[in-house]
Amino acid sequence: MAHRVETAFVFDLDGTLIDSVYQHVLAWQEALNDEGIELAVWRIHRKIGMSGGLFTNMLLRETGHDFDAQRIARMQQRHADIYRLNLAKVRPLPGARELLLALRDANIPFAIATSGRMQTAGPALEKLQFDFSSTPIVTRDHVKYAKPEPDLFLEAADRLHVGPMSVSVVGDSVWDMLAATRGRFLGVGVLSGGYGLEELERSGAYRVFEDPADVLRHLDELGGRR
Amino acid sequence: MAHRVETAFVFDLDGTLIDSVYQHVLAWQEALNDEGIELAVWRIHRKIGMSGGLFTNMLLRETGHDFDAQRIARMQQRHADIYRLNLAKVRPLPGARELLLALRDANIPFAIATSGRMQTAGPALEKLQFDFSSTPIVTRDHVKYAKPEPDLFLEAADRLHVGPMSVSVVGDSVWDMLAATRGRFLGVGVLSGGYGLEELERSGAYRVFEDPADVLRHLDELGGRR
Numbered sequence: 001m002a003h004r005v006e007t008a009f010v011f012d013l014d015g016t017l018i019d020s021v022y023q024h025v026l027a028w029q030e031a032l033n034d035e036g037i038e039l040a041v042w043r044i045h046r047k048i049g050m051s052g053g054l055f056t057n058m059l060l061r062e063t064g065h066d067f068d069a070q071r072i073a074r075m076q077q078r079h080a081d082i083y084r085l086n087l088a089k090v091r092p093l094p095g096a097r098e099l100l101l102a103l104r105d106a107n108i109p110f111a112i113a114t115s116g117r118m119q120t121a122g123p124a125l126e127k128l129q130f131d132f133s134s135t136p137i138v139t140r141d142h143v144k145y146a147k148p149e150p151d152l153f154l155e156a157a158d159r160l161h162v163g164p165m166s167v168s169v170v171g172d173s174v175w176d177m178l179a180a181t182r183g184r185f186l187g188v189g190v191l192s193g194g195y196g197l198e199e200l201e202r203s204g205a206y207r208v209f210e211d212p213a214d215v216l217r218h219l220d221e222l223g224g225r226r
Numbered sequence: 227m228a229h230r231v232e233t234a235f236v237f238d239l240d241g242t243l244i245d246s247v248y249q250h251v252l253a254w255q256e257a258l259n260d261e262g263i264e265l266a267v268w269r270i271h272r273k274i275g276m277s278g279g280l281f282t283n284m285l286l287r288e289t290g291h292d293f294d295a296q297r298i299a300r301m302q303q304r305h306a307d308i309y310r311l312n313l314a315k316v317r318p319l320p321g322a323r324e325l326l327l328a329l330r331d332a333n334i335p336f337a338i339a340t341s342g343r344m345q346t347a348g349p350a351l352e353k354l355q356f357d358f359s360s361t362p363i364v365t366r367d368h369v370k371y372a373k374p375e376p377d378l379f380l381e382a383a384d385r386l387h388v389g390p391m392s393v394s395v396v397g398d399s400v401w402d403m404l405a406a407t408r409g410r411f412l413g414v415g416v417l418s419g420g421y422g423l424e425e426l427e428r429s430g431a432y433r434v435f436e437d438p439a440d441v442l443r444h445l446d447e448l449g450g451r452r
Contacts, residue, residue, distance in 0.1 A: 022248055022267045030315065040319055040437060041248045042420040089256065093266055194268040196422020211266060 007223030008167050009103060010156040010185070013114035014049065015172035015193025017096040017212060018124045022194065023086045024048055024079075031078040035071065037063055045194065049115050049173040051146030052076060080120055092127050093192050095213025100130050102216055108224055111136035111156035115146040115175070136160060147175040150183025157185075168206075168222055170215060177203040188222060190215065233449030234393050235329060236382040236411070239340035240275065241398035241419025243322040243438060244350045248420065249312045250274055250305075257304040261297065263289055271420065275341050275399040277372030278302060306346055318353050319418050321439025326356050328442055334450055337362035337382035341372040341401070362386060373401040376409025383411075394432075394448055396441060403429035414448060416441065 015021040025045045032039055039062060047058050056072055059065065067075075103110050112132075114121050117140045125132060136159035143151040157167050169180040172193025180187035181204040189200030189208035200208050207222070209215045215222070241247040251271045258265055265288060273284050282293055293301075329336050338358075340347050344365045351358060362385035369377040376390075383393050395406040398419025406413035407430040415426030415434035426434050433448070435441045441448070 019266050019268075022252055022271075026248055026252065026315075033315070038317060040245050040317075040418055042245075042418050042437075045248070045420050089252075089259070091264060091266075192266055192268050194271050194420065196425045198424030198428075199422045202424075211268075 006162070006166055007108060008157070008160050008162045009108065009110040009222075009224075010113050010153050010160075010167055010169045011110060012049070012169075012171035012173070012176050013112055013121055013124055014116060015093075016170055016176075016190055017093060017100075017112075018090060018127060019093045019192065020083075020090045020124060021045070021048060021172070023090055024083060027079050027082040027086065030082050031075045032059075034078055035075055037065060039063065046174075049147060049171075049193075050175045051115060051149065052140070053145075054148075080117075083120060084123070087123055090124065090127065093190075093211050093213075095211060095216050097128050097130055099212045099216040099219075100128065102219065103224070106224065109160045109162065111138065111160050113138040113152040113156040113169075115140055115152065117141055147173075148178035148182065150179045150185070153179055153183050153185055157183075172200075174199055174203040177205050180204065188215065232388075232392055233334060234383070234386050234388045235334065235336040235448075235450075236339050236379050236386075236393055236395045237336060238275070238395070238397035238399070238402050239338055239347055239350055240342060241319075242396055242402075242416055243319060243326075243338075244316060244353060245319045245418065246309075246316045246350060247271070247274060247398070249316055250309060253305050253308040253312065256308050257301045258285075260304055261301055263291060265289065272400075275373060275397075275419075276401045277341060277375065278366070279371075280374075306343075309346060310349070313349055316350065316353065319416075319437050319439075321437060321442050323354050323356055325438045325442040325445075326354065328445065329450070332450065335386045335388065337364065337386050339364040339378040339382040339395075341366055341378065343367055373399075374404035374408065376405045376411070379405055379409050379411055383409075398426075400425055400429040403431050406430065414441065 028044045029041055056067055121139050138152050138156045140146050143155055145151050153169050164184040167185045168188050169185040170188045172190050177187040186206045187204050189205035190211055192211040197208050254270045255267055282298055344367055347365050364378050364382045366372050369381055371377050379395050390410040393411045394414050395411045396414045398416050403413040412432045413430050415431035416437055418437040423434050
């Protein structure tokens with residue numbers, strides 16, 4: 001019998017399953033403003049989802065200010081606090097819950113891997129009203145380097161007991177696609193984080209869909225068939 | 227002496243001179259939610275800056291709900307109210323004021339043309355701390371059809387006493403570029419509204435810059451030389 005590539009999925013969270021990117025972006029702008037840093041919102045949007053360390057390097061590059069560890073920790077806490085205030089308005093993306101249910105029903109393994117910390121990822125996951133007790137959830141707390149390093153996705157694949165060759169990484173940002181490519185995963189883009197189609201294609205997306213509902217409609221094209 | 231094309235500029239406001247797109251987007255989401263309509267934030271972002279009538283058609287198409295005039299007026303008022311609450315956090319985009327000052331100093335005519343109403347455009351203009359007393363300001367209140375119809379830009383050109391051939395339209399959205407093309411203006415895109423480079427190029431942008439500061443740095447490439 002011929003060798004078959006079985007498919008497993010690793011999902012990013014914000015902008016991929018949860019409609020939370022714009023709230024994160026504005027919370028970052030406010031946290032930066034509180035430190036006297038003015039940065040245009042679109043520049044923050046373009047950097048959301050990358051590791052905190054790289055985000056800080058970006059800030060240094062864009063603003064010319066240097067940031068010590070204490071100041072960074074203070075901004076991160078402030079971002080988390082402001083985001084939590086707006087959490088009530090955050091919704092799951094269309095089809096997100098249905099997609100996870102369909103994968104579970106079809107016995108297709110999947111995990112979640114997010115650059116965020118459990119502190120903010122936990123409440124977001126609750127919004128999906130899904131039983132994640134048998135789902136690997138990998139957050140920034142579990143790895144040394146976040147996206148665009150592939151560590152989050154590699155850790156998720158390890159927990160699923162599969163190799164990168166078997167995994168499609170579904171994400172909304174350029175950092176997801178770059179990290180997928182770095183780890184030799186297939187990157188599947190979704191537009192629901194507010195990035196352009198071509199940005200995702202150019203950063204390595206193998207396919208791009210609108211949102212989780214659109215991924216679900218095309219699941220058979222992604223090897224989601226048993 | 228050879229015929230020369232003198233350059234004038236027409237600027238969109240939100241996302242082009244003022245960093246207000248993301249606040250508008252989230253205010254729309256909340257106004258829609260209050261009417262029981264759930265729409266993902268990225269879809270609202272992609273429609274921002276188009277005329278209210280087309281925005282409503284889009285809602286009908288995306289949600290399957292029909293909207294009577296009263297309900298639309300209520301949503302628009304609710305959007306304006308929520309946006310006003312967040313206006314204190316809205317900033318001019320980097321270089322916006324400097325760009326307008328440079329044009330004024332060089333005697334290059336310019337106007338503002340926005341799909342918004344004076345109710346929301348007025349407070350945004352104030353943030354630029356610029357004397358607009360001799361600048362044509364064209365809003366949704368002045369024309370029958372807003373973007374992507376070219377009426378706002380045509381009215382602005384009329385008030386500048388120039389034809390479309392002389393005008394570069396600077397805007398952040400696909401609707402600005404489409405309206406510019408429709409009116410035979412040159413469209414110059416800026417990324418500061420959060421759209422992707424390729425989205426703007428594909429909708430007809432002749433050049434794309436990062437933000438007003440970047441436009442100012444390249445003003446000589448746009449005919450901004452006297």
